[in-house]
Amino acid sequence: xxxxxxxxxxxxxxxxxxxxxxxxxxxxxxxxxxxxxxxxxxxxxxxxxxxxxxxxxxxxxxxxxxxxxxxxxxxxxxxxxxxxxxxxxxxxxxxxxxxxxxxxxxxxxxxxxxxxxxxxxxxxxxxxxxxxxxxxxxxxxxxxxxxxxxxxxxxxxxxxxxxxxxxxxxxxxxxxxxxxxxxxxxxxxxxxxxxxxxxxxxxxxxxxxxxxxxxxxxxxxxxxxxxxxxxxxxxxxxxxxxxxxxxxxxxxxxxxxxxxxxxxxxxxxxxxxxxxxxxxxxxxxxxxxxxxxxxxxxxxxxxxxxxxxxxxxxxxxxxxxxxxxxxxxxxxxxxxxxxxxxxxxxxxxxxxxxxxxxxxxxxxxxxxxxxxxxxxxxxxxxxxxxxxxxxxxxx
Numbered sequence: 033x034x035x036x037x038x039x040x041x042x043x044x045x046x047x048x049x050x051x052x053x054x055x056x057x058x059x060x061x062x063x064x065x066x067x068x069x070x071x072x073x074x075x076x077x078x079x080x081x082x083x084x085x086x087x088x089x090x091x092x093x094x095x096x097x098x099x100x101x102x103x104x105x106x107x108x109x110x111x112x113x114x115x116x117x118x119x120x121x122x123x124x125x126x127x128x129x130x131x132x133x134x135x136x137x138x139x140x141x142x143x144x145x146x147x148x149x150x151x152x153x154x155x156x157x158x159x160x161x162x163x164x165x166x167x168x169x170x171x172x173x174x175x176x177x178x179x180x181x182x183x184x185x186x187x188x189x190x191x192x193x194x195x196x197x198x199x200x201x202x203x204x205x206x207x208x209x210x211x212x213x214x215x216x217x218x219x220x221x222x223x224x225x226x227x228x229x230x231x232x233x234x235x236x237x238x239x240x241x242x243x244x245x246x247x248x249x250x251x252x253x254x255x256x257x258x259x260x261x262x263x264x265x266x267x268x269x270x271x272x273x274x275x276x277x278x279x280x281x282x283x284x285x286x287x288x289x290x291x292x293x294x295x296x297x298x299x300x301x302x303x304x305x306x307x308x309x310x311x312x313x314x315x316x317x318x319x320x321x322x323x324x325x326x327x328x329x330x331x332x333x334x335x336x337x338x339x340x341x342x343x344x345x346x347x348x349x350x351x352x353x354x355x356x357x358x359x360x361x362x363x364x365x366x367x368x369x370x371x372x373x374x375x376x377x378x379x380x381x382x383x384x385x386x387x388x389x390x391x392x393x394x395x396x397x398x399x400x401x402x403x404x405x406x407x408x409x410x411x412x413x414x415x416x417x418x419x420x421x422x423x424x425x426x427x
Contacts, residue, residue: 066167069216072121079118082153087111089150102142109138110148117153120160125169128157129176136180145194155205162209177202223392230396237337240303244333249277305336306364306371309343317351318377319359326366332425338401339364339373339421342394346375346407346417349390354379354415370403371421377414394419402426 087110094100094107113134116127131154139145161173177199185195256270304311306328313320328336343362350360357379365372391407394417398405403421410416 063167063171068166068169069164069213072164075118082156083114083117086114086117086150086153089153090114090148093148093150100148101144106138106142106144106148109134110151114153117156120157121164124157124161124163124165125173128161128173131157132177132180136184139184155201158202158205159209159212162206163213174206177206226393227396230393231400233341234334234338234397234400237303237334237341241333241337244303245277249274252277303333303337304340304344305333306331306339306366307336308340309362309364312344312347312362318354318357320347320362321359322362324364324366326364328364328366331366331371331423334425335371335401335421335423338397338403339371339419341397342373342405342417342419343375345390345394349417350375350377350379350415356380357414366423369423371423373419373421374416375418376410376416379414400426 090107090110094103097103100106113131116131120127135147135151135154139147158173158177162170165173181195181199185192252270252273256266256274259266259270306324309322309324313322331339343364347360347362350357354377357377360375360377363374394407395405398419398421401421402425403419405417405419407417408415
């Protein structure tokens with residue numbers, strides 16, 4: 033190596049700190065090992081519309097553009113490539129390479145550096161390779177596009193200005209895909225936090241219920257010990273009550289498996305249940321009518337607490353987000369197997385879903401208990417929330 037080369041190498045080494053090199057290496061390694069996003073969406077109507085309209089636009093352009101060389105060949109190639117867009121989410125890198133490689137070969141064969149303007153539909157492919165591909169596929173797609181641009185300039189099929197402009201457009205599509213992927217990842221984390229909070233709230237309610245049963249067991253045991261000598265029959269009655277409370281406690285403890293609870297101070301007030309739904313009608317605002325049909329006392333404490341929480345959240349959403357609402361109805365029907373909850377209001381039925389993750393949290397709570405949950409605008413007016421919970425709790 034010449035003295036000038038050694039000096040230049042030392043200059044680069046001094047100009048780029050070692051920490052920067054290490055950081056870039058760590059970033060590339062992290063991107064390289066990133067898996068694909070889970071559960072890509074299935075084909076929707078806009079995918080079919082895209083595949084149907086793009087060939088029509090290509091044929092129309094081929095007919096109208098008299099300056100287009102080998103117009104029939106370019107239209108035929110583009111029409112053959114368009115169906116590949118249906119697989120852009122499941123095979124993003126393969127579709128991207130096939131699409132742009134075919135267009136590059138077509139440009140060499142026809143000598144037309146512009147090509148069909150309708151080929152702009154292929155911009156969804158750089159977006160898709162970053163949005164739905166793995167880290168390796170995203171880096172591979174970026175490398176392929178850069179190499180393709182350089183080869184096009186060297187081969188003379190694309191001018192330098194067009195190559196730079198096209199690369200800028202492609203990089204914009206890549207950036208949009210990266211932003212959409214980051215947003216989806218952030219939303220998934222938020223949804224996980226909502227699910228964790230709902231599990232935590234359910235665990236707290238179950239904890240309070242079990243603590244109530246254990247306290248009752250302790251009191252009955254103390255009463256039995258105090259009366260064992262003078263009244264043996266009272267001690268036997270206490271033992272029977274202890275057995276019933278212990279069985280109920282074990283049933284509730286089974287439903288606490290794998291739920292989480294933070295180290296927050298435990299609430300000293302009793303856990304609200306279906307019998308406490310009348311509290312929802314005492315707050316200011318629209319009139320809240322509460323109706324409970326059936327034996328609410330026979331409902332599992334954890335299910336009763338969940339039913340109260342679902343009704344409370346639904347009434348709160350109606351008060352905060354409903355427009356022109358004057359009445360909110362809370363109806364609970366308890367049958368032999370299930371608890372049916374319905375909360376509806378008479379507000380504007382065209383209002384959007386409440387912001388945030390309240391509905392997702394309510395659905396998570398119902399699912400944890402083995403129930404179902406639905407929420408949406410009513411056919412006539414207002415917003416309706418329905419939930420069906422197993423009366424005896426999760427199996």
